[in-house]
Amino acid sequence: MTSNLSTIAAHAGSDPQGQHGAVNTPVYRASTILFPTLAALEHASATPFEGVRYGRNGTPTTFAFEQAIAAMEGGCGAVSLPSGASAVFVALLSVGARAGDHLLVADNVYAPTRNFCDRALAASGVETTYFDPRIGSGIDALIRPTTRAIVFESPGSITFEICDVPAFVAAAKPRGIVTIIDNTWATPVFFRPLDHGVDISVMAATKYVVGHSDAMLGVISCRDQARWETVKRTAMLYGYCAGPDEAYLGLRGLRSMPARLVQHQATGLQLAEWLQTQSEVTRVLHPALPGDPGHALWKRDFTGASGLFGIVLAPVSRAALAAFVDGLAIFGMGWSWGGHESLIVPYLRPPTRTAVPWTEPGFLLRIHAGLEDAGDLRRDLEAGFERLRKAA
Ligand SMILES: *Cc1c(COP(=O)(O)O)cnc(C)c1O
Numbered sequence: 001m002t003s004n005l006s007t008i009a010a011h012a013g014s015d016p017q018g019q020h021g022a023v024n025t026p027v028y029r030a031s032t033i034l035f036p037t038l039a040a041l042e043h044a045s046a047t048p049f050e051g052v053r054y055g056r057n058g059t060p061t062t063f064a065f066e067q068a069i070a071a072m073e074g075g076c077g078a079v080s081l082p083s084g085a086s087a088v089f090v091a092l093l094s095v096g097a098r099a100g101d102h103l104l105v106a107d108n109v110y111a112p113t114r115n116f117c118d119r120a121l122a123a124s125g126v127e128t129t130y131f132d133p134r135i136g137s138g139i140d141a142l143i144r145p146t147t148r149a150i151v152f153e154s155p156g157s158i159t160f161e162i163c164d165v166p167a168f169v170a171a172a173k174p175r176g177i178v179t180i181i182d183n184t185w186a187t188p189v190f191f192r193p194l195d196h197g198v199d200i201s202v203m204a205a206t207k208y209v210v211g212h213s214d215a216m217l218g219v220i221s222c223r224d225q226a227r228w229e230t231v232k233r234t235a236m237l238y239g240y241c242a243g244p245d246e247a248y249l250g251l252r253g254l255r256s257m258p259a260r261l262v263q264h265q266a267t268g269l270q271l272a273e274w275l276q277t278q279s280e281v282t283r284v285l286h287p288a289l290p291g292d293p294g295h296a297l298w299k300r301d302f303t304g305a306s307g308l309f310g311i312v313l314a315p316v317s318r319a320a321l322a323a324f325v326d327g328l329a330i331f332g333m334g335w336s337w338g339g340h341e342s343l344i345v346p347y348l349r350p351p352t353r354t355a356v357p358w359t360e361p362g363f364l365l366r367i368h369a370g371l372e373d374a375g376d377l378r379r380d381l382e383a384g385f386e387r388l389r390k391a392a
Pocket of ligand 1 (some may be wrong): 083084086088157182205216217336
């Protein structure tokens with residue numbers, strides 16, 4: 001019908017006439033589903049992935065959400081999960097790696113993803129090699145006969161390196177290796193991994209999809225039908241299901257996600273450009289800035305940038321850092337991102353890296369540009385730098 005993401009977001013997965021004319025599919029709370037006849041019960045048993053049969057398998061609300069996400073990602077189907085983390089873990093488990101198998105995981109992935117590999121998968125004998133996210137086609141040399149998946153995040157959500165996704169796909173595809181991306185940062189609005197040949201795209205819908213910092217939700221989109229069935233079967237095997245209220249909030253949020261992201265992008269870039277001119281800041285980590293090491297790849301593959309980026313401060317005391325962040329009036333300090341409000345979070349310890357050590361001496365801070373006025377946000381940071389200078 002259209003390939004325009006705003007139009008898809010506004011309509012995908014909706015069935016007003018199936019819902020008494022209501023525009024968005026309402027919240028269906030259900031565990032038991034009743035079947036009117038033996039034939040209907042039999043049909044449901046024979047087609048476990050189709051239709052509404054038991055609450056854990058999905059309700060019209062979760063199905064509508066999954067349909068809408070699959071349409072936006074350009075996939076065959078999607079599976080909703082109770083959190084972004086569970087979505088990442090189910091995607092990893094769906095690969096079916098066994099003792100002796102091997103995974104390649106980018107060094108900059110979300111910390112719980114790393115934990116899952118180092119604890120859960122390692123305990124069952126699956127070995128993980130972390131690689132430089134900027135390795136590009138050098139990934140070839142790391143592939144073993146036992147490699148089952150290449151897992152990456154582009155950009156990483158703390159240090160913002162961009163991966164050469166087509167190079168990873170080119171290395172994986174001929175060997176039957178599954179490619180998995182965490183696409184939470186870009187969302188399909190700015191990058192559609194499945195169009196680039198990636199097999200599985202995962203999002204913490206908690207972030208931009210829900211968009212208002214009030215629900216936990218994850219979603220996995222698959223490039224082909226067989227993969228979707230494997231992922232769905234894996235989610236069922238572990239007993240995971242997304243709650244209908246959360247799926248509803250995700251569905252509601254994604255309707256406005258393209259419009260919100262345009263604003264997040266503009267404000268984020270404005271702040272990033274201004275931060276580059278501040279003497280307290282030694283580096284701004286934002287792939288849409290022309291000087292960024294990932295800029296060329298970002299420009300080649302992405303259609304935009306969301307509102308999340310990083311800065312590295314010139315070395316200052318912890319007291320000076322506290323003076324900067326404690327007095328901020330608009331920026332909140334907290335984990336997560338993707339909501340309507342601006343956030344800043346300092347990393348007091350350097351990010352865990354085993355392939356490429358993190359060597360920046362100053363504090364690393366992550367900023368989420370929310371939907372507030374960009375000038376107000378800049379003034380909030382400006383006052384913060386003034387306090388920092390006084391405390392230094
Ligand atoms: C937040 C986040 C997750 C996990 O999502 P939750 O919903 O918090 O479990 C996964 N990946 C990235 C990149 C994230 O930022």
